[in-house]
Amino acid sequence: MTVEDVKRVDKGLALMLANEAIVRGALEADVKVVAFYPGSPTSEILDTFGDVLDHFKDYKMQIAANEKVALETVAGASMAGQRSFTSMKSVGMNVASDSMYSIGYTGLNAGCVCLIADDPYAHSSQSEQDGRYFGKAAYVPMIEPSTAQEARDMTKWAFEISEKHKTLVIIRTTTRVNHQRGMVQLEQLERTPFKKHKWKDVKGQYFTVGSVARSLKAKLLEKSAAIQSDFEKTKFNYIVPGTGNVGILTAGVCFLHAQEAMQNLDVTLPIFKLGTLSPLPEKKISEFLKSLSTLIVIEELTPFLETQIAAIAKTVNPDLNIVGKRSGHFSEMLEYNVPIVEKVLAEVLDKKPSMDYDAVLAKAEKLKAILPERPPIFCPGCPHRGTLWSFRQALQQLKIRDNIVFNNDIGCYSMAFLPPNEFSDSMLAMGASMGISAGMAMSLEDKVIAMVGDSTLYHAALPGIVNLIHHNSNVTIFVLDNSVTAMTGQQYNPNSEFDAGGHPARKINMEKMFEALGANSVTIIDPYETRDCIGPIKAAIEADGLNVIISRRECALYGDRLKKVAGEKIIPSENIKDTCRGIYACVKEFYCPAITIDESDGKMIIQRDLCDGCLECRQVCPVDAPRHMEVAK
């Protein structure tokens, strides 16, 4: 498997996920300290560094409480003379950016690289945020690879720029780069042993305020100009020669879509392939623009490049016709692909696309009309399913469904907004449920309920919780404690006894923490004892003050992994049809994918290969029809 290619010492060709190639690039650059908070589409970077940690034993790694802490951790390591690396999803940089802007001013010491991954189409994010503005706004150099090969090459290069200019360097990717597997030429891997430094040998001053900030700003502008001069010469900004006076300027995965679209149309337009998003190589771009009558700018999300290119063109080629988003050819929505790019190229060149893509899509839509939707869903055995069922029963019994407001947070449990639960009056950002609840508790007559998972709790909800308690807010908090950061692949967090690579760590004692903060009550429930959860939930909702319910049961996928390691079997459940009365509580109120209907008698059957044996469905069944099978799988 490809983790072997991350470890191999010799040079050679390997098929790698770009996220693995990034790890390889950082290892080839002899990175010494890494820290992360997981987030799609970057989680495999964290996972891969964790997988090879004990193989190399020559770098330090932490799974940080959030992205800001992760960035500060690697910045601290850089100040201490250790090459360091972190990565985060687009919105992770929102959290980290407070420190990132200051790091821009102070600069750093040893090579320090931060990757941020945007997610056009919002595959697994709350917005289609365009992270390219961070680099420009903070005067921090930002580069963007297109392929797995470039991801490796540019990661290694980023350490050089960082160290040469004593600055943080940001690598910007998008989902289609991170999750692209391709051929990667590896170089020899030469690692050095880890060695702690003495501060007196490496020290500098990383301090910015007032007059110091103003003087740093002046130096920062000089540094930025020096970096721009380097970027004018780098091989990562290059021109693919072509014919005619219609050209393309593009970066990232769009470069690949553009090349394939040209191949389909059998045309060869000159392409400016941009590897540095900030600063832009303005001179090199100017030269390119001078030779053209029309420029097609291909970039996803906002017209970040297009507006800057238009400004450059105004000086060097005022008559240049720019085709992009502002001309209405490309959308600021969603992600691009070959057909989207090919259609625009065909229109500009007055050619026909190589295929009638719209007809293909229209035919497919018709054919697919019979397909039932497959909405995302909690896994078989998921403890959240039981917690939410009990919560619904509690609201029903208290007859207050219409007198509550429910503020949800980021995690698998965000799916509480889908049937059969259909809660979630709000869900904004990591930890936001607590601040939103503070405002609503002041403003509404209704009972305010906030829900947060363990990882999100320690990530960004804590200040909001402290705030609620301090202000005597009347809010019920649900903490879904499933031991790990489940949604991104069950990574460890401060609620785990482990750190990266399975190394021991100290688990924060959640109930003691809430008690020490001054919560009015803290009650622990087990969602597998689903019926027994209803009483305590009712009590917590009815009570005044800040009352906390901790629903504690490990993530089913994590639990399965623990069972596998321990050599324990999963014992699936079966529905006893003689007992089953076709009430379908298990179907309409529960939505477990292991539960289906036997069309011959209309009774529920449990898919044995999917069932996790949690028996939450027995708790939901009024006649206790499901029970464990006598076999293990």
Place this chain on the structure above:
Amino acid sequence: MTNASKTYNIMFAGVGGQGLMLLSAILGKAAVDSGLKVMTGEQHGLSQRQGSIYVHFRIGEPISPLIPYGRADMMIAMEASEALRYVEYLKEDGIVIMSNRITPSVTETEKVALDKEKKTKYLTVEQIVERLKQVTKNVVLLDSLELALQAGNARTENSVLIGATVACADFPIKAEEVRKAVLALVPPKTVESNSKAFDLGKDAGSTCLS
């Protein structure tokens, strides 16, 4: 010959938890060991089970990680309804290798359960195949679980499907390379059953495509 025609495109489809990533890794290894270039566009996303997932898998001279609509030479579906979900990628007269297994979604189960007249039925494999046949005549429908059981291990369904790929005349990787990759990447204890499953899939594929 243009570069586009040198590229062989495979769309993998299935539901989370079926081992799609391993299947893609197996074909990736087989292609690379055969000296071919590979590029994929994978959907990792969130880790919940039972969601719809896919991998764009391209061999030869691919440029973009995503297969354009209408250009997949082959579709490999580990779950029948997921073959239809990505039908826009399938080339006219492309090859579909699909399991007859269907994992109904919870919302479909709810509709079936709550229809008092019991008229609402689950979507059937026959309905799906009928739709796919409006794009291609080359549909290889495999009773993958039955063949896996014949091979001696219910968990070798993916090897059955991958065995069927090499039965296709224009498949760019040699059968022996694919088999070697399967056996290198499955758990060591299951090598024998996976080898049998591969052969059963290959035979079943030959019958369907001849």
